[in-house]
Amino acid sequence: MAAYAEGTPCWVDAMFADVEGAKAFYSEVLGWTFGEAASEFGSYTQAYSDGKAVAAVVPPMPGQEGQSAWCLYLAAPDVSATAAKVKAAGGTVMMEPMQVGDFGSMAIVADPSGAVFGLWQGGEHEGFEKRTGPGAYSWAEVYTRDAPKVDAFYPAVFPYKAQQVIDDKVDFRTYRLTGDPVLGRMAMGPEFPAEVPSYVNVYFAVADCDEAVARATKAGATLQFGPMSSPFGRFAALRDPQGANFSVIDPDTTEGEMPALADA
Structure with a gap:
């Protein structure tokens, strides 16, 4: 059985032009520690609270520079099928479903009013490892x-x-x-x-x-x-x-x- 039921918030991440600055800020405010940047995935860097994964930060990809924003991911057992539902319901698929190594599959979508969120179909990475308590x-x-x-x-x-x-x-x-x-x-x-x-x-x-x-x-x-x-x-x-x-x-x-x- 999947770790997160369909529609459950399961992950958050954000792009920051100054990743080191973001790490210093959230370490100070939320007590996060950070792992090594995954160079094969655009220097994606996970944040941890009590040694458990709670979020991630990443530098913007070329062409995606702009104001930083946190992105919430909702669990999807079949990310392609959920992306199709998004389109059928009047939303927009901004980044088509894609495989992220063995970690899982993702898409970036927006609701009809323009609010952006992500879809995540977990593989090796199911989502939040810490679900409650300070820092989560x-x-x-x-x-x-x-x-x-x-x-x-x-x-x-x-x-x-x-x-x-x-x-x-x-x-x-x-x-x-x-x-x-x-x-x-x-x-x-x-x-x-x-x-x-x-x-x-x-x-x-x-x-x-x-x-x-x-x-x-x-x-x-x-x-x-x-x-x-x-x-x-x-x-x-x-x-x-x-x-x-x-x-x-x-x-x-x-x-x-x-x-x-x-x-x-």
């Missing part, structure tokens, strides 16, 4: 400017069931697998500058949100939001020194009642 991936949300199209798209591609948060102030829903939420969807309102496109925001777990924010800003990050307490944990949104958005969350420090949900 914790959560992700699709920030979208076209919620109706996105809400039709994701359940058409993956076996998701959707639940909407009952709140007049925010348009937020979760996509679930076997009852467990695996991905959030936030409709972008006027509080988001017009030039900010739809995107996927990833959260990394930390032991103390405020301390992590202090380390991040000292290391050159920009605080965009928070720290704020919630029923899900205390969290903050940041932009790293090379422009990649990410969030940190202390899931053990919670406040308030869980929101009411309705099947969507």
